Amino acid sequence: MRFLAAFSDRYLPLVTGTDRLARRRPPARRPAALALVVSARECPAEDVVALRLTAPDGAPLPRWQPGAHIDLLLPSGRTRQYSLCGDPGDRYAYRIAVRRTGGPGGGSDEVHDALPAGTRVGVKGPRNAFPFAAEPAVLFLAGGIGITPVLPMAREAARRGLDWRLVHTGRSRASMPFAGELRGLPGADGRVELLPDDEHGTPAGTALLRRAAGRAVYCCGPGPMLDAVRAAFDGSGAKALHAERFTAAPVRDGRAFEVALRGGEVLPVPADTSVLDVLLARDPATPYSCRQGFCGVCTVRVAAGPVEHRDGRLTEREKAEGRMRVCVSRAAEGSRIELDL
Secondary structure (H helix, E strand, O other), X not given: OEEEEEEOOEEEEOOOOOOOOOOOOOOOOOOOOEEEEEEEEEEEEOOEEEEEEEOOOOOOOOOOOOOEEEEEEOOOOOEEEEEOOOOOOOOOOEEEEEEOOOOOOOHHHHHHHHOOOOOEEEEEEEEXXXXXXXXXXXXXXXXXXXXXXXXXXXXXXXXXXXXXXXXXXXXXXXXXXXXXXXXXXXXXXXOEEEEEHHHHOOOOHHHHOOOOOOOEEEEEEOHHHHHHHHHHHOOOOOOEEEEEEOOOOOOOOOOOEEEEOOOOOEEEEXXXXXXXXXXXXXXXXXXXXXXXXXXXXXXXXXXXXXXXXXXXXXXXXXXXXXXXXXXXXXXXXXXXXXXXX
């Protein structure tokens, strides 16, 4: 069986047995941002806003495939990544859907409160970290807003006449976006299952995978859901698991250390907390995007101190120049690093 996790512009096979990670290529130079306009807004579920983004002159937009995402450049200067959840066949519009989380980064609040119809925004991409291989038999699993990359995959599976099934979980029916679109897909009768927690309880990984035998599984949702699916995967009979995580993975093997800033302020970094989260607690406008070490938005210069690099993307030259991706990289236990911030 294959077990794949989605990261940036590549797949990293999870190490099992004697498997080895393929050599990573440096990221390609990215094109300039597109200047788009919010041409329409709707609320497909509680605390969810969907935006339609188009070119001001009505020009066609770059093509994309199911699973792709864009970088949305917000008026505040923040950059956030959102999955495209529209129709890849529509060359004239991108659609994203964003749940309000109220987190310290403020990106979802800004999308909800500061992007009315007519607002100009910058967009980079699309990029695809979660491509759909269109296997003959597929099971889609989505938790909450994790339906956004999965919906275009299901639409493509229906278009191709594949043997597909989809399970969507969420807190309640009112919180689960695009249920009507899912049921309206060609041949969707008997293929789409909605499991609101307030009606069925939180499903176990074995329950989510009960129809997985012989199928490729595509899963996107909150961390506990992904962990449950991974734990049950080996006994499911599924052929492959493709997974995308919207939130940062927990810090593993972390050790406490300190970060010093230019002005002399010293911030403690607990063993279970990232440098990025410590910086966000101090300044919610701290730039970041992916939280997984691949996009580079949170990269800072280290003026002094040893860095434990965990991103796997910086080159040896960049490391020697003192670059650090603070969403994942750390320092040795009890040490102090000085950041050029």
